Amino acid sequence: xxxxxxxxxxxxxxxxxxxxxxxxxxxxxxxxxxxxxxxxxxxx
Numbered sequence: 001x002x003x004x005x006x007x008x009x010x011x012x013x014x015x016x017x018x019x020x021x022x023x024x025x026x027x028x029x030x031x032x033x034x035x036x037x038x039x040x041x042x043x044x
Contacts, residue, residue: 007027
């Protein structure tokens with residue numbers, strides 16, 4: 001079982017850039033210069 005929790009929303013800007021909300025950056029400890037990976041998880 002996977003338990004998901006939505007902690008924020010992002011908008012894709014021109015050129016594919018995104019802005020991660022401050023609250024989400026704080027919860028994930030993301031700082032300037034960090035790399036962020038996106039993982040697509042499928043449940044069968």
